[in-house]
Every structure is written in structure tokens, then in C-alpha cells.
Amino acid sequence: xxxxxxxxxxxxxxxxxxxxxxxxxxxxxxxxxxxxxxxxxxxxxxxxxxxxxxxxxxxxxxxxxxxxxxxxxxxxxxxxxxxxxxxxxxxxxxxxxxxxxxxxxxxxxxxxxxxxxxxxxxxxxxxxxxxxxxxxxxxxxxxxxxxxxxxxxxxxxxxxxxxxxxxxxxxxxxxxxxxxxxxxxxxxxxxxxxxxxxxxxxxxxxxxxxxxxxxxxxxxxxxxxxxxxxxxxxxxxxxxxxxxxxxxxxxxxxxxxxxxxxxxxxxxxxxxxxxxxxxxxxxxxxxxxxxxxxxxxxxxxxxxxxxxxxxxxxxxxxxxxxxxxxxxxxxxxxxxxxxxxxxxxxxxxxxxxxxxxxxxxxxxxxxxxxxxxxxxxxxxxxxxxxxxxxxxxxxxxxxxxxxxxxxxxxxxxxxxxxxxxxxxxxxxxxxxxxxxxxxxxxxxxxxxxxxxxxxxxxxxxxxxxxxxxxxxxxxxxxxxxxxxxxxxxxxxxxxxxxxxxxxxxxxxxxxxxxxxxxxxxxxxxxxxxxxxxxxxxxxxxxxxxxxxxxxxxxxxxxxxxxxxxxxxxxxxxxxxxxx
DNA sequence: TGGCCTTTGAAGCTT
DNA sequence: AAGCTTCAAAGGCCA
Numbered sequence: 001x002x003x004x005x006x007x008x009x010x011x012x013x014x015x016x017x018x019x020x021x022x023x024x025x026x027x028x029x030x031x032x033x034x035x036x037x038x039x040x041x042x043x044x045x046x047x048x049x050x051x052x053x054x055x056x057x058x059x060x061x062x063x064x065x066x067x068x069x070x071x072x073x074x075x076x077x078x079x080x081x082x083x084x085x086x087x088x089x090x091x092x093x094x095x096x097x098x099x100x101x102x103x104x105x106x107x108x109x110x111x112x113x114x115x116x117x118x119x120x121x122x123x124x125x126x127x128x129x130x131x132x133x134x135x136x137x138x139x140x141x142x143x144x145x146x147x148x149x150x151x152x153x154x155x156x157x158x159x160x161x162x163x164x165x166x167x168x169x170x171x172x173x174x175x176x177x178x179x180x181x182x183x184x185x186x187x188x189x190x191x192x193x194x195x196x197x198x199x200x201x202x203x204x205x206x207x208x209x210x211x212x213x214x215x216x217x218x219x220x221x222x223x224x225x226x227x228x229x230x231x232x233x234x235x236x237x238x239x240x241x242x243x244x245x246x247x248x249x250x251x252x253x254x255x256x257x258x259x260x261x262x263x264x265x266x267x268x269x270x271x272x273x274x275x276x277x278x279x280x281x282x283x284x285x286x287x288x289x290x291x292x293x294x295x296x297x298x299x300x301x302x303x304x305x306x307x308x309x310x311x312x313x314x315x316x317x318x319x320x321x322x323x324x325x326x327x328x329x330x331x332x333x334x335x336x337x338x339x340x341x342x343x344x345x346x347x348x349x350x351x352x353x354x355x356x357x358x359x360x361x362x363x364x365x366x367x368x369x370x371x372x373x374x375x376x377x378x379x380x381x382x383x384x385x386x387x388x389x390x391x392x393x394x395x396x397x398x399x400x401x402x403x404x405x406x407x408x409x410x411x412x413x414x415x416x417x418x419x420x421x422x423x424x425x426x427x428x429x430x431x432x433x434x435x436x437x438x439x440x441x442x443x444x445x446x447x448x449x450x451x452x453x454x455x456x457x458x459x460x461x462x463x464x465x466x467x468x469x470x471x472x473x474x475x476x477x478x479x480x481x482x483x484x485x486x487x488x489x490x491x492x493x494x495x496x497x498x499x500x501x502x503x504x505x506x507x508x509x510x511x512x513x514x515x516x517x518x519x520x521x522x523x524x525x526x527x528x529x530x531x532x533x534x535x536x537x538x539x540x541x542x543x544x545x546x547x548x549x550x551x552x553x554x555x556x557x558x559x560x561x562x563x564x565x566x567x568x569x570x571x572x573x574x575x576x577x578x579x
Numbered sequence: 580t581g582g583c584c585t586t587t588g589a590a591g592c593t594t
Numbered sequence: 595a596a597g598c599t600t601c602a603a604a605g606g607c608c609a
Contacts, residue, residue: 333602338587342603350605358604359585366586384588400590404600 331398334391337380338369 335343342365349361349368369377391398 333589333600335602336588339602342586346604355606357584357606359583359606361604362584362586364586369587381588388589400601401592403602404591407601 331395331402333400333403334387335384337377337384338366340383340387341365341369341372341377341380 342362345365345368346358346361349364350356353361353364355361355364
């Protein structure tokens with residue numbers, strides 16, 4: 001199978017349309033997606049229209065629809081050779097120029113500390129702009145200077161409060177290295193949800209050799225943990241800097257697990273070692289002794305409600321099992337695509353809205369999620385896939401089963417009761433709160449910027465769908481991807497009633513983007529359709545990457561610049577030209 | 580103080 | 595195999 005091919009060669013005979021598709025994705029990343037948030041709306045509209053037209057013609061290049069001034073002038077064809085791309089990247093960095101960022105404030109950056117620059121323990125941006133922000137289409141990687149030298153077992157308080165998205169190669173390497181490494185990745189921009197990927201099956205344990213770049217580098221740690229790796233956006237968006245994962249009190253050898261993991265994985269990958277060669281971790285610890293951020297100290301999260309369900313069931317007494325379980329750190333599930341999306345976009349929505357309740361925010365995010373283009377969603381699916389991959393690499397023995405049934409027993413009971421009640425009640429008597437409660441009719445979040453971005457970004461148009469090259473190659477799993485708008489029809493109805501204006505208004509505001517409008521309405525009121533499916537990207541070959549234009553990798557000279565870019569930077573995973 | 584709410588997706592569990 | 599359940603994040607709300 002292609003995935004087992006040597007890195008970078010995981011595709012054979014990629015259809016041209018796939019490449020074109022890839023290009024389209026890039027186009028959107030840098031085009032509509034970026035401009036939608038803060039850019040000129042009219043330009044965006046035009047761009048979208050042009051893109052749609054291009055799709056219709058099958059060209060997909062979208063080169064003619066480029067309406068962004070910041071856009072790299074070079075035609076993508078000029079980067080068919082990785083070195084060309086890299087040269088361009090270097091040139092741009094030297095020029096100090098960077099491109100207007102897309103609406104995604106998160107992942108796109110690889111934060112590389114300048115050697116010798118002081119590391120700000122609290123994660124705040126260095127006044128001196130000590131960091132070099134290298135745009136990465138991947139979770140933020142931030143390696144505090146000297147981080148790799150620190151003994152995480154005695155971390156400084158700085159780490160405890162570090163809100164800087166961390167992660168990066170432990171090796172000192174050229175800033176472009178990450179980009180280069182991507183070229184070896186089997187990454188497919190339109191990658192399907194992880195479990196759909198034919199490349200790896202964490203469960204069956206037949207993963208392809210992991211590539212460092214595939215290891216999602218962000219695993220925020222909870223406060224009080226020895227080390228912390230907050231959300232990538234945490235350094236700029238405190239709300240999102242909340243710890244996601246904590247680390248067991250055992251102490252680590254490296255304050256940045258993911259970072260170290262990258263390093264180890266890099267070695268593994270470079271030597272083509274199979275992940276199986278990595279000794280299984282003990283109690284959530286990485287073989288290298290590096291804890292994973294998904295580990296939550298049992299102290300922090302102690303829910304010894306059930307006897308051990310470890311696969312290796314034994315005859316130990318319940319008490320013993322319970323004790324062992326208490327000792328066992330709680331390893332959280334890796335975040336799925338939507339969770340990643342929420343983490344990234346929550347702050348943005350909160351900032352735009354008057355709402356603060358997560359329930360309401362989540363509803364909005366849920367709708368926006370559906371309004372995202374398939375390409376954009378694909379980025380998150382890919383992130384999630386990598387997340388799971390890293391997770392499985394770190395915790396080969398971990399299973400979602402480990403956390404199953406250990407949380408909120410009351411809730412389950414309540415749900416059960418509710419279900420029984422629902423069966424007896426009419427639809428109107430659903431016990432769940434109507435969504436309207438969280439999404440007031442006054443559209444408190446009718447923020448033009450992001451909303452437009454989401455809506456406009458959505459190319460979920462018939463033409464777009466038809467233009468999807470991967471469609472024919474969609475796997476069963478891909479087709480099984482959630483198409484739904486919401487799992488609760490009644491809630492959806494509520495949303496439709498009370499929020500249609502919210503979405504349609506946005507769509508209407510971009511009249512030229514009729515596709516967006518239709519998409520929105522479709523998402524809300526129509527049965528799930530192909531349009532709302534995640535991109536089937538398993539078939540997107542890496543060769544497509546070879547033809548992909550370089551995503552603008554740029555050095556950001558200052559925190560202010562970083563912020564500026566971050567505010568407009570779209571999430572994009574594809575950055576790597578094949579080498 | 581801790582569960583609820585809300586979202587989607589992954590994965591385990593149940594039938 | 596299909597359907598159901600749980601968990602993952604987030605933070606205000608409420609008992």
C-alpha cells in the first residue's frame with residue numbers, strides 16, 4: 001500500500017485532478033480563508049467566484065482568482081522542486097516579508113526561538129521579539145531557548161505558567177527544517193479522519209513509520225504539572241491557554257514531551273525504524289521517560305469508580321486494582337478534529353460574541369464547523385489524525401476504554417432516564433434545553449469578520465463537491481464520516497429557527513457567494529449531503545504536495561507581527577514540498 | 580463544589 | 595454490523 005512506501009513516495013500516479021485539488025486547497029488556505037476574516041470582502045467574493053468557476057472547469061488551479069495582494073506572486077509551478085520552494089522561503093524570510101494571515105489564529109506557526117534569546121517563562125511574547133515565527137501549517141511549536149537543556153524534573157515555575165505553545169524539534173536545526181521534513185510525510189492535505197486513513201491503524205498496530213512532522217506537537221499541560229504545554233494559542237489567547245493535559249507528578253526528563261517526541265520520532269523516522277521498536281511505555285510514560293500532555297495526574301483527575309478494565313485483566317483483588325488504577329495517570333483522549341477546531345476558534349468566537357457560555361459558543365462553532373470548506377475541515381482532520389497518531393505512539397497500550405465509564409456516572413444515569421422519558425414524551429417535550437437559550441435570536445455573535453470567513457470559506461458547493469478529486473476514491477470510512485449538522489435533530493430545528501438569520505444574514509452579506517449561502521442553508525435545514533462531508537483525502541497523494549505551491553512560510557520579525565499574522569493566518573497543514 | 584449544557588468525532592460498548 | 599454511549603474542551607450556570 002502506498003502508505004508503506006518510503007516517505008514522500010506514498011503515492012503512485014496521482015491523478016492530475018488530485019494535484020489540482022491540492023492546489024485548490026492551498027488556494028483556499030491562502031485565499032478565501034485568509035481574506036475572509038480580515039481581508040477585503042469584495043476581493044474575497046471575487047476570489048471565491050473565480051475559484052468556483054475554476055472548479056467547474058476542472059482546472060482547479062485557481063491561479064486566476066488570486067485576489068490577494070499579499071499572495072506570493074510566484075506561480076506554484078515554479079516550486080515544483082522543493083529546493084526552489086525552500087529558496088523562496090529563505091528569500092522571503094530574508095526579505096522580512098510575510099503574507100497576510102488567514103483567519104486561523106492557531107496552528108499555522110512554528111515558533112522558533114532565536115538562539116540566545118531569553119525565554120519568557122510565562123510564555124508572553126518577548127518584548128524583543130525574540131522568537132522567530134515560522135509559519136507552519138501545524139500546531140504551534142515553540143521551543144523556548146534552552147528548553148531542551150532543562151531538566152524537566154525540576155522545572156522552573158516558568159514552565160508551570162508557560163502559556164506559550166510549545167513544541168518543536170529538539171534538535172537545533174534550520175528553521176526550514178520542519179518544512180523540509182514535511183516533505184517526507186505521508187501527509188495528505190485532504191486527509192480523512194484518522195481512523196479512515198489507510199496509512200495507519202493505531203489499533204491494529206500497523207502504523208507506518210511515524211514522521212516527526214506528523215506528531216502533533218501540542219499537548220498542553222495542566223497547571224501544577226511539572227511541565228506544561230498549553231494550547232498553541234495560549235500565548236496569545238489566554239482563554240485558550242488553559243491546560244488541556246496535565247502531567248503526572250512523576251516528573252519528566254523533558255519539559256516538552258512533544259518536543260522530545262518529535263526528536264525521537266525524527267530519529268525513528270530518519271532511520272526508518274518502526275514505532276514498534278519503541279519499548280512500550282509504562283503507565284503513560286513515553287519510553288523515553290517523557291510524559292505526554294494527555295496524561296492527567298490521578299490527583300487532578302481521580303475517578304476510581306470502576307475496577308480496572310485494563311486489557312490484561314488479572315485476578316488481582318478489586319482493592320489492588322483500584323489502587324493501581326489510582327496510581328495510573330489519566331491519559332486523556334486525543335482531540336478530534338472538531339475539538340481541535342473549537343480550541344482554536346473558541347477565543348475568536350468569544351471575542352466576537354457577547355456570549356461566554358461554552359454551550360452557546362459550541363453551538364456557534366458547530367455551525368461554523370459545518371460551514372467550513374472541506375479543505376479547511378480536512379486540515380483539522382489531519383491534525384486530529386496526527387494527534388491520535390502521536391497519542392498512540394506515546395501510549396501504545398492506551399485505549400479509549402481506559403477512560404470509558406470513568407466520568408460522570410450521574411450524567412449517564414441521567415441521560416438514561418432522559419432517554420426513557422423521551423421515548424414516552426413527544427418531541428416537543430424534550431427535556432433538553434432548547435438551543436435558543438444559548439443562541440439568542442438577536443444574533444449576539446453576528447460578527448462579520450469570522451462569520452463571513454466561515455461562510456465564505458465554505459466551498460461546499462455542488463461544483464466544489466463535484467470537483468473533489470478524491471470523491472471517487474472515498475473510502476467507506478470516509479463516507480461514514482459524520483455528515484450531520486448536529487446529532488440532535490430537534491436542536492437543529494431550533495437552531496434553524498433561531499439562527500437561520502444569523503447564518504443566512506452572513507450568506508446574504510456575501511451575495512456573490514451564493515454557494516456559501518446555499519451551503520449554510522443546506523447545513524442547517526437539509527439532510528446531510530455530500531457537500532458537508534469531510535474531504536475524502538486518502539487518495540490525495542503526496543505527489544500532489546510536490547506540485548503544491550509553497551505555503552507562505554515567513555519569518556515574523558516581532559511579536560506584533562506575529563500577532564498580526566496570527567490573527568489572520570489560516571490553519572493549513574500543507575506546507576511541505578516534497579524533497 | 581461539581582455536574583450540566585452544547586458541539587463533533589473517535590472509539591468502546593451493546594444488541 | 596449497526597446503533598448507542600462515553601469522552602474529549604470550554605466556561606457560565608445552577609443546585
